[in-house]
Amino acid sequence: MTQAPFGTLPDGRPVTQYTLANGRGMVVKVIDFGGIITEIHVPDRHGVGGDVALGFDTLEPYLKESPYLGALIGRYGNRIAKGRFTLDGKDYQLPVNNGENHLHGGDPGFDKVLWTAAVEGEGLALRYRSVDGEQGYPGNLDATVVYSLTDDNEIVVRFHAVTDQPTPVNLTQHSYFNLRGAPAGESGGDILQHVISIDADRFVPIDAGSIPLGDLAPVTGTPFDFRRPRPIGERIEQPDKQLRHGTGYDHNWVLNRPEGSRDLRRAVHVCEPESGRVLELFTQEPGVQFYSGNFLDGSLTGKGGRAYAFRSGFCIEPQHFPDSPNQPAYPDTILRPGEVYETESRFRFSVMD
Template identity: 55%
Template sequence: MKPLTLILSAFLLVVATLDQANAQVEDFDSIRLYTLKNESGMTVKVTNYGAIITSLTAPDRNGHFADVVLGYNRVEDYINAVDKPYFGAIVGRYGNRIAAGEFTLDGETYTLLKNNGPNHLHGGAIGFDKVVWDADFDPSNQSIALSYLAKDKEEGYPGNLQLTVTYTLTNDNELIVDYHATTDKATPVNVTQHSYFNLKGEGEGKILDHELMINAKKFTPVDEGLIPTGELANVAGTPFDFTSAKPIGRDIGQEDQQLTYGGGFDHNWVLNKGDDDDALTLAARVYEPTTGRVMEIHTTEPGIQFYCGNFLDGRLIGKSGKAYVHRGGFCLETQHYPDSPNQETFPSTILRPGQEHQTQTIFKFSAK
């Protein structure tokens, strides 16, 4: 993919922030689209713009494949989309929210862009979802390694952060996502994959009948700005109890202050990790009853953000020409907890020189 019109369409959006983001207009001519395909016929399409998964096909109970992630056919549409939904992208340097757009680290206070009301969200004006990554495509192993150097003070963050995200598609219908980062100065790092899923097929209506299990007995309640209060609250007896699978829509209409704050589910769950906090653990399982499609997520991360498309409103038209309606997709973003740089009791997200940031998340697809 070499969209010549992209330079013109992106120029006005990018040029005003070039100094802040260290982006280069000429980088946009190097955007490509890569396809991973396994022996069963499952495919994953990835672009090096934003490390975005643009398409992911999965079989139903009859062996029929459908694209189950929301997105677009043209990179221009990712750049120009209203409301910036982060379809399929890698988000960072810090995925999720940082309160008041600032944090203090080693005695120095860092100020970030407030791009989500009074708070900072998903890395700022030009986060990892809006830059061009270097790509190392390995078709023999059905993998692609995407690398990006986030420079010191880029979007306000300290340190030159070298990040590589590798997507690998296995013959067991697993998409493995490996994250690796190093830095030359202490910095918070919380990078996640932000695909929206609809296991009926993208654009095929709402996801409220999908049956979801989240392997978590606690979640992190938030204030009206969706910043965690610091509490780890029990899900038992609340709409946030997904310890046993239930339809996403079953309790979403309950009178509950947390649901009001999020406009539905838009919260971080504290995963049941057992004795090894760094172990690969089952985080969530989703079943779509009409097609039989199942998606399981395993991760080394301590938390998962479940967001059920509360801000989709039908204005965005996807790949198949269908509108993405309210709650027409859901995200399950493996992560550290939101606002961790300002919450001493949360697991640390600080990466220091000489250390390596390494996490893994696996999305496994099947049908029943």
């Protein structure tokens, strides 16, 4: 692992970029600001490397823009309705930063803070203390995220957190991918021909503000059925109410796993036919948010002068369900003193046979 300067924050603190490489042609770059994965270089079927992660060449756009490119998300990934929840009889109000709702921990969330970085073995450990009352959340939360890169071309992301008061916790990683891996200055095109499968029989329907309706709906007979591989764009424009609410895919899938299981299981498989690149997500989480880049509009200029156009990247965010603090039937997201929040996800890259 190597490191190099990556700019300076307005208050003078330096930001550092860390480079992980495994000798098999894969390179991952991470900065300690926001725990952001800035680059992921992966070989295609011909052994030619390409950067498959959306991001910026310099620090400044990460400070100004808020599409969460490559970032760590917390305290709570996804939305909380109207920023409100009740915990142990006490009402809490979080800031609303997505219409009338709270999104991805607020502004700033964990994506906009400087983490303390340390090289530990072959991994990069990032630590951050979210103090009691930060963005309205109760309790001091000590969070640690460890990134590592294996010889199997896996980016391993391990989360760990403890608290001194009960508090909602739902951490995730928010990289945008385009497996074409376009060279600098060229457009990678959209991701609609990427072929995806999601191991989920159900998904979480949402209202027009992307807040869960409460039920878990079967995917059978809907554009949300990815139990067998389908191109992302195959049904994305169908006249479906849920697609209208998400402006495409921006929903949480309920992963198939035995109740209470914490096994690391494959949740998502994505392949890109032109490059032959494959991305698989393995996770211990009960859900995954699949987002098809519906709010990218070409206004962001990314690496190498590349404009990030409509649906030019996708996200697969392992997490608990949105608005869980207000949904008693959903898997619990409340961390209490004496408990340890631990979860692992792996993003494995390969090429098609």
